[in-house]
Amino acid sequence: xxxxxxxxxxxxxxxxxxxxxxxxxxxxxxxxxxxxxxxxxxxxxxxxxxxxxxxxxxxxxxxxxxxxxxxxxxxxxxxxxxxxxxxxxxxxxxxxxxxxxxxxxxxxxxxxxxxxxxxxxxxxxxxxxxxxxxxxxxxxxxxxxxxxxxxxxxxxxxxxxxxxxxxxxxxxxxxxxxxxxxxxxxxxxxxxxxxxxx
Numbered sequence: 001x002x003x004x005x006x007x008x009x010x011x012x013x014x015x016x017x018x019x020x021x022x023x024x025x026x027x028x029x030x031x032x033x034x035x036x037x038x039x040x041x042x043x044x045x046x047x048x049x050x051x052x053x054x055x056x057x058x059x060x061x062x063x064x065x066x067x068x069x070x071x072x073x074x075x076x077x078x079x080x081x082x083x084x085x086x087x088x089x090x091x092x093x094x095x096x097x098x099x100x101x102x103x104x105x106x107x108x109x110x111x112x113x114x115x116x117x118x119x120x121x122x123x124x125x126x127x128x129x130x131x132x133x134x135x136x137x138x139x140x141x142x143x144x145x146x147x148x149x150x151x152x153x154x155x156x157x158x159x160x161x162x163x164x165x166x167x168x169x170x171x172x173x174x175x176x177x178x179x180x181x182x183x184x185x186x187x188x189x190x191x192x193x194x195x196x197x198x
Contacts, residue, residue, distance in 0.1 A: 025116050025119060025120070026115070026116065027115070027118075027119040027122070027171060027175070028171075028178075029175065030175060030176075030179055032112075033178075033182075034112070035105065035108075035109070036104075036105055036108065036182060038097075038098070040182075040186075041101070041182070041185040041188075041189040042094075042193065043189060043190060043193045044093070044094055044097070044192070044193040044196050045094065047094040047095070047097070048094075050091065050095075051091070051094040051095040051098055052095075052098060053095075054091070054092060054095035055095040055096070055099040055102070056099075057095070060092065060096050060099050061099055063084060063099075064096055064099030064103055065099075065103055067080055067081065067188055068100045068104050068107075070181070070184060074184075074187055074191075077188065077191070081096070081188075081191050081192055081195065082195065084096060085195035090196055093192050093195055093196055094192075096192055097188065097189055097192045097193070100185075100192075101185055101188075101189070104181050104185045104188075105185075107181060108177075108178050108181045108182070111177045111178055111181070112178060114174070115175065115178075118167070121167075122164065122167060122168065122171070125160065125164050125167075126164065128160060129160045129161060129164060132153065132157040132160055133157060136150070136153040136157050139153050
């Protein structure tokens with residue numbers, strides 16, 4: 001169950017949050033899709049067992065790793081794909097896609113797991129903030145009030161809320177990474193399939 005402070009921060013950081021997933025372990029606006037499938041991002045013929053075996057070859061693995069990296073500009077990846085297609089049998093192209101897809105899927109899985117862990121940490125921090133707020137309210141209600149204790153409790157509460165909100169802002173950017181990786185897989189699939197015989 002998402003707690004009030006967590007919900008408020010999510011709404012503040014991402015106004016469209018309500019349109020996303022209802023999974024309490026998934027804090028992103030984007031609907032959670034646990035895994036990509038080859039069919040979602042590959043327009044070529046279904047890769048067969050031969051392509052799967054060829055995808056493990058060192059040459060294809062090495063190139064796939066480079067073109068799958070987000071830091072490799074897409075136009076550079078497309079040029080590398082074109083060079084590969086010009087010097088290899090067309091049967092190697094589905095293998096190249098499979099190898100690149102596997103690299104992207106692995107990175108995406110790691111990001112998805114990290115987002116879930118991050119959400120759990122935020123929920124734990126939300127629990128801590130609720131407890132700090134109760135303590136602060138109790139100190140304010142005491143008679144006579146201990147102003148030093150109130151000031152200390154207020155500072156601790158403010159700091160915890162600030163950390164929570166800063167982390168929540170970071171989370172909105174992290175939530176974009178799975179989408180970027182999906183787009184990368186689709187773009188590579190289209191670029192590779194474009195070199196298959198018509």
